[in-house]
Amino acid sequence: MSTFEVHPVQEHLLEVKDLTTRFYTEEGVVYAVSGVSYIMDEGDTLGVVGESGCGKSVHALTMMRLIPIPPGKIESGEVLLQGRDLLKISEEEMRHVRGAQIAMIFQDPMTSLNPVLTVGYQITEALKLHQGMNERESQDRATELLDLVGIPEARQRLDDYPHQFSGGMRQRGMIAMALSCNPEILIADEPTTALDVTIQAQIIELVKRLRDKLGMAIIWITHDLGVIAGLAQRVNVMYAGRLIETGSVKMIYGTPHHPYTVGLLGSLPKIHREPGSKLYSISGEPPDLIGVSVGCPFMPRCTYAVERCREELPELELYETGHFVACWEKEKVSKLQ
Amino acid sequence: MLGKREGEQTAMSEENEVILRVEHLKKYFPIRRGVFRKVVGWVKAVDDISFNVYSGETIGLVGESGCGKTTTGRTIIRLYEPTEGKVSFQGVDLATISGRQLRQTRRKIQMVFQDPYASLNPRMSIMRIIGEPLEIYGVANGKEKKEHVSHLMHLVGLNPAVMNRYPHEFSGGQRQRIGLARSLALNPDMIICDEPISALDVSIQAQVINLMEELQEKLGLTYIFIAHDLSMVRHISRRVAVMYLGKIVELTDRETLYDKPLHPYSQALLSAIPVPDPIVEEQRQRIILEGDLPSPANPPVGCNFNTRCPRAIDICLEAEPDFVEVAPDHYCACYLVKSNG
Numbered sequence: 178m179s180t181f182e183v184h185p186v187q188e189h190l191l192e193v194k195d196l197t198t199r200f201y202t203e204e205g206v207v208y209a210v211s212g213v214s215y216i217m218d219e220g221d222t223l224g225v226v227g228e229s230g231c232g233k234s235v236h237a238l239t240m241m242r243l244i245p246i247p248p249g250k251i252e253s254g255e256v257l258l259q260g261r262d263l264l265k266i267s268e269e270e271m272r273h274v275r276g277a278q279i280a281m282i283f284q285d286p287m288t289s290l291n292p293v294l295t296v297g298y299q300i301t302e303a304l305k306l307h308q309g310m311n312e313r314e315s316q317d318r319a320t321e322l323l324d325l326v327g328i329p330e331a332r333q334r335l336d337d338y339p340h341q342f343s344g345g346m347r348q349r350g351m352i353a354m355a356l357s358c359n360p361e362i363l364i365a366d367e368p369t370t371a372l373d374v375t376i377q378a379q380i381i382e383l384v385k386r387l388r389d390k391l392g393m394a395i396i397w398i399t400h401d402l403g404v405i406a407g408l409a410q411r412v413n414v415m416y417a418g419r420l421i422e423t424g425s426v427k428m429i430y431g432t433p434h435h436p437y438t439v440g441l442l443g444s445l446p447k448i449h450r451e452p453g454s455k456l457y458s459i460s461g462e463p464p465d466l467i468g469v470s471v472g473c474p475f476m477p478r479c480t481y482a483v484e485r486c487r488e489e490l491p492e493l494e495l496y497e498t499g500h501f502v503a504c505w506e507k508e509k510v511s512k513l514q
Numbered sequence: 515m516l517g518k519r520e521g522e523q524t525a526m527s528e529e530n531e532v533i534l535r536v537e538h539l540k541k542y543f544p545i546r547r548g549v550f551r552k553v554v555g556w557v558k559a560v561d562d563i564s565f566n567v568y569s570g571e572t573i574g575l576v577g578e579s580g581c582g583k584t585t586t587g588r589t590i591i592r593l594y595e596p597t598e599g600k601v602s603f604q605g606v607d608l609a610t611i612s613g614r615q616l617r618q619t620r621r622k623i624q625m626v627f628q629d630p631y632a633s634l635n636p637r638m639s640i641m642r643i644i645g646e647p648l649e650i651y652g653v654a655n656g657k658e659k660k661e662h663v664s665h666l667m668h669l670v671g672l673n674p675a676v677m678n679r680y681p682h683e684f685s686g687g688q689r690q691r692i693g694l695a696r697s698l699a700l701n702p703d704m705i706i707c708d709e710p711i712s713a714l715d716v717s718i719q720a721q722v723i724n725l726m727e728e729l730q731e732k733l734g735l736t737y738i739f740i741a742h743d744l745s746m747v748r749h750i751s752r753r754v755a756v757m758y759l760g761k762i763v764e765l766t767d768r769e770t771l772y773d774k775p776l777h778p779y780s781q782a783l784l785s786a787i788p789v790p791d792p793i794v795e796e797q798r799q800r801i802i803l804e805g806d807l808p809s810p811a812n813p814p815v816g817c818n819f820n821t822r823c824p825r826a827i828d829i830c831l832e833a834e835p836d837f838v839e840v841a842p843d844h845y846c847a848c849y850l851v852k853s854n855g
Contacts, residue, residue: 374783375803376578377788378802400716446749458721
């Protein structure tokens with residue numbers, strides 16, 4: 178780095194710092210996301226994995242400022258998109274960011290598509306709004322987009338209503354909508370969970386192709402460790418609202434060092450089963466997130482736990498270059514054989 | 515064609531006893547239209563399938579949504595009346611018996627459902643849920659019932675002390691254990707498990723699968739394991755049947771199916787499973803199927819996979835391939851697969 182630079186700050190595409198979201202419910206305070214920080218650069222594909230209730234979706238919705246307030250509250254943190262904090266800008270500006278800079282697709286396309294409007298209307302709406310296109314231009318662009326995501330006879334299909342599309346086609350339609358304004362980041366929240374495996378394979382191929390063609394960064398949220406392995410470069414593992422391990426895919430799958438990651442990978446069925454072998458299973462259940470917990474949230478289920486885990490919360494610490502683990506015993510933890 | 519299928523499923527090995535024999539089973543649902551609810555067509559949910567289940571084994575039934583795997587399970591146990599075909603369980607034809615005889619046979623086949631939230635009555639305590647079958651069949655009452663229930667809860671790894679609680683107080687994994695305990699109440703020989711782990715978190719799935727295997731070993735149960743998660747099916751099943759649009763397209767033992775699938779649909783389905791290993795994923799060649807599943811109300815003429823099959827030839831568009839034994843204990847319905855036996 179040049180010595181003449183006064184502020185040698187490298188600007189990242191996305192920098193999430195200490196993001197904390199809570200929900201104030203009648204049952205108590207839900208600590209949904211606690212102190213999540215990470216960085217993404219252009220063209221990165223980040224996988225976010227974890228089980229239900231681990232905060233993976235809420236963290237994305239917080240970035241998009243889509244959580245209902247109240248009961249939700251963003252307690253702290255910054256979401257820097259090219260240096261600009263999304264949590265500080267006006268709702269008006271945020272509306273422009275959504276769709277134009279960060280787009281999001283969801284698990285169930287049927288709930289995100291309006292059933293009484295044609296697919297074409299829903300795609301062109303964003304184009305007219307964000308890009309100031311007229312009817313004709315937006316129609317052409319929408320056709321191009323449907324074509325891009327592999328929907329045959331795109332022009333005619335613009336007049337269809339969502340129910341006339343199959344599940345896989347709806348998800349393609351959603352992707353087309355998400356891409357309509359050339360976003361820099363696409364957040365995909367379990368986009369293939371509701372789909373059959375052969376259709377899931379189609380959608381993943383499509384997203385890979387589009388990523389390489391359009392160069393956008395992707396945050397892919399899922400509980401399926403298999404999907405991420407073939408798609409992402411980096412993986413964030415979340416547990417109880419916290420980021421507990423992050424590293425390149427090869428590190429996370431090859432040499433995981435958090436007992437939860439190790440257990441999660443171990444509980445997946447192997448390709449070749451030894452006769453009589455059992456699946457590894459993590460004992461107990463994920464914690465509910467009501468109320469503050471002291472110590473490591475994984476401690477009650479952890480086979481490596483020591484006294485310190487009960488009292489002190491481990492922070493995400495460097496294990497090796499590019500690999501961070503939040504565990505006091507990380508040196509001792511290794512992948513199951 | 516029908517004649518040819520008769521007796522084609524010879525026992526895979528003599529010492530194995532056939533517990534369930536499904537022959538040419540069909541289940542069509544009527545499509546009704548208009549004021550008079552006139553039948554205008556049929557959804558062929560299960561269309562002429564045959565297979566045997568051997569005592570003590572786990573047979574996997576896999577396929578995508580709408581392939582008829584759930585309907586198959588429900589028709590076997592006669593939650594749906596079969597349209598045609600025969601289901602014999604321990605020599606008794608389930609499709610024709612009624613009344614008392616049906617009740618007595620049914621207690622030997624139980625079912626575990628996908629959604630542990632929907633399949634347990636929220637107004638009943640765990641004690642009543644698990645104990646209900648005991649009461650209905652007059653097996654046990656009062657104190658004896660309570661003992662029975664507590665034994666069953668113990669068996670599935672639940673603390674009997676919680677038997678007076680209600681389903682909402684339990685997590686998904688625990689509810690599935692409750693469902694299992696209920697299914698075991700009448701000492702069944704066979705359990706049909708319809709997507710028993712699909713609604714559970716990954717770390718809980720392994721717990722339930724291990725429990726099911728333990729119970730199988732302890733009690734000598736036979737499982738029909740219906741699922742769309744192919745890697746879990748591979749883990750638990752001894753033999754696997756792949757279904758597509760109401761038909762079984764391939765049936766063989768686990769190793770053969772996963773190592774050398776013959777039917778183009780099995781091949782595509784298996785290649786579509788994501789493998790949790792980035793190094794394997796990098797080198798993998800996927801068969802990406804074009805298009806979507808056709809509607810079972812209007813299946814394609816000929817082989818019903820021909821609209822998506824990457825290898826379809828002329829004959830596939832004209833006539834339906836027979837489901838034949840292409841190698842010992844390996845059945846497949848495809849013109850491209852030549853018998854080597």
